[in-house]
Amino acid sequence: MADAKAYDLKAVGASFCIYGDFLAGGRYGSGHINDTFAITYDQAGTKIRYILQRINHNIFKNPVAVMENIQRVTAHLGAKMAGKPEGSRHILTLVPARDGRPYFQDAAGNTWRCYLFIEKATTYDIITGVEQARKAAGSFGAFQGLLVDLPGRLHETIPNFHNTESRFEALEKAIAADAAGRAKLCQPEIEFALKHKHLASALLDLQRKGLVPERVTHNDTKLNNVMLDDATGEGICVIDLDTVMPGLALHDFGDMIRTATSPAAEDEQDLSKVTMRMPYFEALVQGYLSTAGSFLNQTEKDNLALGGQILTFECGIRFLADFLAGDVYFKVHKENHNLHRCRTQFKLAADIGAKLDAMNALVKTLDKK
Numbered sequence: 001m002a003d004a005k006a007y008d009l010k011a012v013g014a015s016f017c018i019y020g021d022f023l024a025g026g027r028y029g030s031g032h033i034n035d036t037f038a039i040t041y042d043q044a045g046t047k048i049r050y051i052l053q054r055i056n057h058n059i060f061k062n063p064v065a066v067m068e069n070i071q072r073v074t075a076h077l078g079a080k081m082a083g084k085p086e087g088s089r090h091i092l093t094l095v096p097a098r099d100g101r102p103y104f105q106d107a108a109g110n111t112w113r114c115y116l117f118i119e120k121a122t123t124y125d126i127i128t129g130v131e132q133a134r135k136a137a138g139s140f141g142a143f144q145g146l147l148v149d150l151p152g153r154l155h156e157t158i159p160n161f162h163n164t165e166s167r168f169e170a171l172e173k174a175i176a177a178d179a180a181g182r183a184k185l186c187q188p189e190i191e192f193a194l195k196h197k198h199l200a201s202a203l204l205d206l207q208r209k210g211l212v213p214e215r216v217t218h219n220d221t222k223l224n225n226v227m228l229d230d231a232t233g234e235g236i237c238v239i240d241l242d243t244v245m246p247g248l249a250l251h252d253f254g255d256m257i258r259t260a261t262s263p264a265a266e267d268e269q270d271l272s273k274v275t276m277r278m279p280y281f282e283a284l285v286q287g288y289l290s291t292a293g294s295f296l297n298q299t300e301k302d303n304l305a306l307g308g309q310i311l312t313f314e315c316g317i318r319f320l321a322d323f324l325a326g327d328v329y330f331k332v333h334k335e336n337h338n339l340h341r342c343r344t345q346f347k348l349a350a351d352i353g354a355k356l357d358a359m360n361a362l363v364k365t366l367d368k369k
Contacts, residue, residue, distance in 0.1 A: 007035075007037075007110075009022075009052065010025065012052060012104065012106065013025070013039050013052060013114070015098055015106075016050075016104060016114040017095055017098055018095060020041035020042050020043035021041060021042045023041060023042055024039070024040045028051065030125055033056050034054060034056050035053065035054040035056075037052045037053070038052075038117065048117075050095060050114055050116065050117050052114050053115075054110050054111070055067075055103075055242070057109075057110075060157055060242060062155070062157065064103070064111070065157055066155075067102050067103040068102075069241070070092075070102065070113070070241045070242070071094060071102040072150065073150065073216070073241060076150050077092075078093065080146050089119075089121065089237065090236050092118075092239060092241060093115060093116040094113065094114070094115060095114040095116065118227055118237055120230045120231065121230055121237065122227065122228060122230055123226070123227055124224060125223070127260050127280070130280055130282075130283040132223065132228070133223070133256075133260045133280050133284050134283040134287035135228060135233060135235040135287060136221075136223050136228075136235055136256070136260070136287065137256055137286075137287030138290050139226045139235030139236075139237075140218060140221050140226065140238060141287065141288045141290070141291030141293075144215060144216065144249060144292055144295075145291055145292055145294070145295055148216070148295050153246060154245045154246055155245065157243065158243065158245075161219055161243065162248070162251040163204070164199070164202075164310060164313070164314045165201055167314050167317055168197060168200040168317060170318075171317045171320060171321040171324075174320075175190055178324060179326055180323075180325060182324055182326075183324060185336070186342070189316075189320055190320070192346050192350075193313075193317050193346075196313060199313045199349075200310075200317075203248060203303070203310055206299060207248060211297075212297070213297070214246050214247070214248065215246070215247065215248065215249050216244065216246065217244070217245070217247035217251055218238060219245065219251060220240060220243045221252045221253070221255045221259070222255070223260060225239055226238055227239060249292065249296060249300050250300060250304065250307035250310075251307065251311060253284070253288055253304050253307050254308045254310055254312070255311045256288070256308075257281060257305070257308025257311070257352065258308060258311050258312040260284060261284070262274055262276060262348050263275070263277065264348075265344075266344060266345075267340045267341050267344065268340075269343075274347040274348050274351065276308075276352045276355055278358070278359075281359060281362070282362060285304065285362065285363055288304075289366060293367065301367055302360070302363070302364075304359075305356055305359035305360050308352050308359075309349050309353050312348050312349040313345070313346070316341075316342050316349060317342075318330075319338045319341040320338070323339045
């Protein structure tokens with residue numbers, strides 16, 4: 001990522017409908033994809049902050065489509081929250097550019113957007129307890145629920161993002177090509193992937209049979225994409241809307257399981273630390289069903305746990321394919337980094353598989369309450 005000094009934040013900010021005198025700007029948050037900055041203005045004696053972001057064109061090839069999605073989604077959410085107490089704290093609010101568009105493109109071809117800064121709320125990179133998991137899951141469920149009646153279909157900003165069959169085909173090609181000569185280093189992982197190939201089609205088969213519907217989904221349901229109120233700890237706003245597009249509710253909940261239930265780091269080399277913690281899964285289900293239970297159908301509810309196994313498996317095969325290709329997509333910081341990441345995902349997928357019956361039984365129990 002470029003340093004904040006690489007951009008004239010005052011000039012970029014002046015391209016949006018922001019009033020007052022520019023005071024300062026600097027990098028903000030811990031995101032790894034877009035360049036995110038907080039900019040501060042003096043507005044009649046009061047300091048007001050905004051979030052300014054430069055969209056990563058390498059990941060999002062069509063940033064205009066991304067912004068069209070975000071504009072539609074935030075406008076729909078804004079209409080739902082209009083008139084409610086602190087409604088503007090519960091949604092992202094785009095600040096329009098001075099030409100009326102929801103984004104600004106500078107002379108260098110960068111695409112920028114600006115949001116109102118949501119004060120007195122924080123995002124957390126690491127879950128510290130089951131209550132955080134419950135609150136985050138409830139927020140994502142509420143987010144999906146508010147978008148159930150969004151008219152029309154959103155752009156697919158990253159085609160086949162959670163198409164596990166497509167991801168598996170990419171892995172098979174990477175194995176056959178062995179472009180970096182690394183296949184000999186990961187035979188157990190290759191064998192695990194091939195043995196579990198049936199997982200790649202499981203959710204998509206349910207969709208093809210008409211048993212689970214396409215919905216508007218977030219597609220990156222990590223804890224740090226929910227802002228929690230500093231005073232109450234309640235989830236107040238879902239952020240990072242770049243990947244909001246058509247998908248399956250099971251993709252979103254599955255990724256919650258993947259990112260919230262294991263205490264181990266994504267690249268943990270001691271695989272004995274990688275485990276699916278049932279109390280965290282229970283908290284996720286409780287939180288999610290409290291807000292999403294009213295619109296999910298029975299097949300979606302029955303396959304919540306399976307979604308976790310499949311999304312974890314999908315992430316593992318992506319890491320494995322990239323390792324075989326020579327680390328061309330995910331940034332690596334040490335030798336065999338993608339292989340270590342793959343191993344943690346496969347260990348977690350295996351543990352979820354071993355506990356699947358118990359997880360399904362728990363979902364049924366909680367769904368009756």
